[in-house]
Amino acid sequence: MKNNLPIGIFDSGVGGLTVYRALHRRLPDERFLYLGDTARVPYGTKSLSTVERYGIENARFLSAQGIKMLVVACNTASALALPAIERAAGVPTVGVIESGARAAVEAAHAKIGVIATEATVRSGAYRRAIKKLAPQIKVIEQACPLFVSLAEEGYADSDAARLVAQDYLSGLRDEETETLVLGCTHYPVLRSVISEVVGEGVRLIDSGEAVATDVAAALAERGLQRAPAPQKGARPRQLCDDLDHFYVTDAAERFSRIAEMFLGRAPRRLEAVEVWGHDELNVRR
Amino acid sequence: MKNNLPIGIFDSGVGGLTVYRALHRRLPDERFLYLGDTARVPYGTKSLSTVERYGIENARFLSAQGIKMLVVACNTASALALPAIERAAGVPTVGVIESGARAAVEAAHAKIGVIATEATVRSGAYRRAIKKLAPQIKVIEQACPLFVSLAEEGYADSDAARLVAQDYLSGLRDEETETLVLGCTHYPVLRSVISEVVGEGVRLIDSGEAVATDVAAALAERGLQRAPAPQKGARPRQLCDDLDHFYVTDAAERFSRIAEMFLGRAPRRLEAVEVWGHDELNVRR
Numbered sequence: 001m002k003n004n005l006p007i008g009i010f011d012s013g014v015g016g017l018t019v020y021r022a023l024h025r026r027l028p029d030e031r032f033l034y035l036g037d038t039a040r041v042p043y044g045t046k047s048l049s050t051v052e053r054y055g056i057e058n059a060r061f062l063s064a065q066g067i068k069m070l071v072v073a074c075n076t077a078s079a080l081a082l083p084a085i086e087r088a089a090g091v092p093t094v095g096v097i098e099s100g101a102r103a104a105v106e107a108a109h110a111k112i113g114v115i116a117t118e119a120t121v122r123s124g125a126y127r128r129a130i131k132k133l134a135p136q137i138k139v140i141e142q143a144c145p146l147f148v149s150l151a152e153e154g155y156a157d158s159d160a161a162r163l164v165a166q167d168y169l170s171g172l173r174d175e176e177t178e179t180l181v182l183g184c185t186h187y188p189v190l191r192s193v194i195s196e197v198v199g200e201g202v203r204l205i206d207s208g209e210a211v212a213t214d215v216a217a218a219l220a221e222r223g224l225q226r227a228p229a230p231q232k233g234a235r236p237r238q239l240c241d242d243l244d245h246f247y248v249t250d251a252a253e254r255f256s257r258i259a260e261m262f263l264g265r266a267p268r269r270l271e272a273v274e275v276w277g278h279d280e281l282n283v284r285r
Numbered sequence: 286m287k288n289n290l291p292i293g294i295f296d297s298g299v300g301g302l303t304v305y306r307a308l309h310r311r312l313p314d315e316r317f318l319y320l321g322d323t324a325r326v327p328y329g330t331k332s333l334s335t336v337e338r339y340g341i342e343n344a345r346f347l348s349a350q351g352i353k354m355l356v357v358a359c360n361t362a363s364a365l366a367l368p369a370i371e372r373a374a375g376v377p378t379v380g381v382i383e384s385g386a387r388a389a390v391e392a393a394h395a396k397i398g399v400i401a402t403e404a405t406v407r408s409g410a411y412r413r414a415i416k417k418l419a420p421q422i423k424v425i426e427q428a429c430p431l432f433v434s435l436a437e438e439g440y441a442d443s444d445a446a447r448l449v450a451q452d453y454l455s456g457l458r459d460e461e462t463e464t465l466v467l468g469c470t471h472y473p474v475l476r477s478v479i480s481e482v483v484g485e486g487v488r489l490i491d492s493g494e495a496v497a498t499d500v501a502a503a504l505a506e507r508g509l510q511r512a513p514a515p516q517k518g519a520r521p522r523q524l525c526d527d528l529d530h531f532y533v534t535d536a537a538e539r540f541s542r543i544a545e546m547f548l549g550r551a552p553r554r555l556e557a558v559e560v561w562g563h564d565e566l567n568v569r570r
Contacts, residue, residue, distance in 0.1 A: 039335050040325055045437075047536040050324050146445075149434040152330075155449070160431075163445040251332040276561065 003226050006031035006245070007215070008062035008070045008089070012054075013041035014152065014258045015185030016073030019096065019208040021239060021263055023071065026212035027219070028237045029228045032244045034267075035062055037275070039250035042148055043076040044117025044184065051119060052081035059089040061247075061275040067091055068224050071215060075100075075184050075207065076117050079125035092218060099214045100181050100207030101129035107203050108179040111138045113172040115194075116183030118143045126183055140175050144168045144187070151189040152258065161190060165197040173198050181205045189262065239263050246270045288511050291316035291530070292500070293347035293355045293374070297339075298326035299437065299543045300470030301358030304381065304493040306524060306548060308356065311497035312504070313522045314513045317529045319552075320347055322560070324535035327433055328361040329402025329469065336404060337366035344374040346532075346560040352376055353509050356500060360385075360469050360492065361402050364410035377503060384499045385466050385492030386414035392488050393464040396423045398457040400479075401468030403428045411468055425460050429453045429472070436474040437543065446475060450482045458483055466490045474547070524548050531555045 007027075009020055013036050020034050035058055037043075043051050055077040059070060070093040072078045072085055078095030086093035104112045114126040121143040130139050147168075150161045172180065180202050182188055188206045195204060219225050237243065240259070246267040248255045260266040292312075294305055298321050305319050320343055322328075328336050340362040344355060355378040357363045357370055363380030371378035389397045399411040406428040415424050432453075435446045457465065465487050467473055473491045480489060504510050522528065525544070531552040533540045545551040 039331060045536070045539065046324060050535045145438050146434055146440065149431055153430050155431065158448070158452075160445040160448040160452075163443070163448065164440070167443075167445075250335045251330070254330065 002068055003224055005066050005068040006033045008033045008035070008065070008067035008091075009073050010035040010037065010058040010062060010070075010077075011073040011185055012036070012043040012076065013038050014255055014262065015148070017259055017262045018185050018188045018206070019071065019073035019211060022206070022208040022212040023215060024237070024239055024244075026216055029226045030219075031226065033062055033065055033067055033247070034244065035247045035275070036249070036255055038248045038255055042117070043074060044119050044148065045145065046119065048080050048119070048123075051077055052084050055081045055085040056088040057275045059085045059093070061273065063089050063091065069094065069215065069218065071211060072096065073185055073208070073211075076119045079116075079120040079123040092222065094211060094215055094218060096185075096207040096211045097125045098129050099210035100183060100205055101126055101133060102214075103207075103210035104179050104181045104205045105130060105133045105137065107205065108137060111140065111175060111177045111179075113175065113177035113180040113198075113202075114139060114141045114183050115144045115147075115168070115172070115180065115187060116141070117148070118145055120183055126181060140172055140177060142168055142172055144184075147190055148184065148186045151186040154261070156189045157193060161193050162197065165190070165193050169194070169197045177202060179203045179205060181207065183207065238265070240265045240267045242268055244269070247273045249273060249275055287353055288509055290351050290353040291318045293318045293320070293350070293352035293376075294358050295320040295322065295343040295347060295355075295362075296358040296470055297321070297328040297361065298323050299540060299547065300433070302544055302547045303470050303473045303491070304356065304358035304496060307491070307493040307497040308500060309522070309524055309529075311501055314511045315504075316511065318347055318350055318352060318532070319529065320532045320560070321534070321540055323533045323540055327402070328359055329404050329433065330430065331404065333365050333404070333408075336362055337369050340366045340370040341373040342560045344370045344378070346558065348374050348376065354379065354500065354503065356496060357381065358470055358493070358496075361404045364401075364405040364408040377507065379496060379500055379503060381470075381492040381496045382410045382414050384495035385468060385490055386411055386418060388492075388495035389464050389466045389490045390415060390418045390422065392490065393422060396425065396460060396462045396464075398460065398462035398465040398483075398487075399424060399426045399468050400429045400432075400453070400457075400465065400472060401426070402433070403430055405468055411466060425457055425462060427453055427457055429469075432475055433469065433471045436471040439546070441474045442478060446478050447482065450475070450478050454479070454482045462487060464488045464490060466492065468492065523550070525550045525552045527553055529554065532558045534558060534560055
């Protein structure tokens, strides 16, 4: 019964769709509930207490829909508020920081670069997670706040993005890092510009792909996997099909448009909801 | 008694400080309460119902502090929700759209360009306001969503901003507009790049300066002006001095830093508050 429940995913907005895509690819039998907090995006420039409050409200909302596990796709919320979010969710909760840190440590020997939002960098969460696994590795962190809007506004592959990337990443290039963690769900959208600027020899770590591996392991460990579709010859799952449900806190149309740009397909089931309210849950249907 | 009350100003974030500066310069005897809704910035990519709700909550908060007039410095909130905001405020309320439109019509004969957020452009508010004053004038509108983050992240005078501006503004340049309304409080920060791209012959209209004129007139009309300081030789008012009070809904430190960049001085009185809640007002002190 419980195994049939979907996995919840939340992000501050559309960026977490890159995590949804990785989870969907890795776990094709699972169903997903995705919440994009588009009314309050971005999180990366906001304070710890605000990000924590938003994360708790999102977790409560998804939990009330019935989920067996929660994935915090947003790096900023994972970095600042994972324990509080897990308490609010009441189900096993996986953030993206530890997964990304482990994948980076597996790929690097001496130096790891991390690019992320202001709030994530300020929290030092990636540095701590990497140092815990490999204390000898040098960690170089850099905030790249403009990357989010460049990705959202369709400027991922522009000369403007290239100039901004050169500005943000010159220090990392000089440090000759071997591995660079894309520590914000939006950054994979700028992957080609980032790779061009830091050099093709630098391995880019996408936390979304790393977290999918960890979620698969956590499901297996708890015996929580959903059974594969019984009929042979059943149509394979597709991204954004009827089994996955998407919620946004604002502007469903904009979300749908950007999802189509990111995933090549718009969600079939998409609803606008309210997740805030001080004591109880308010859902607009 | 009422004349001594401050004038309330709200914006989605720091951009409205350009309006505060214009009001302060024009009305040196007045006191101001400024609210920056930094926990929910930006408004320009969000929907009408969300922007309206945020605007109403901001108006109620300022109204509860005691104000004699409200200035909606945010173009998006002015464009989408001015009547609802005025009802919530319960005091005379001035938005930036009509003031900007009038200043543009005074300066133009045939063609006016308007650059603004996605939501403001979609609302058509500037077009309507200009057409009401001068139906024969052609209005060309263009959304420039990346300008907000370029201004906030200190890239106002960069080559990246220049490239993005060339991309957004090439259509306006080809149309040979005489006058260009900077229809978002952040855009005056990019004034020199914008002027360079559209050509120095194009007159740029800053809605902040235009609204200061209208607020002065509205105060005079209602006899609501504050009396000048009684003592002769009293020190002149300064921006951000003790008489003006600033509130933010998040990250006071970041606000203070950006205010210093915009105004050359950080607010002396700055508090973090909560303005949301469904029925009553929640103020965190």
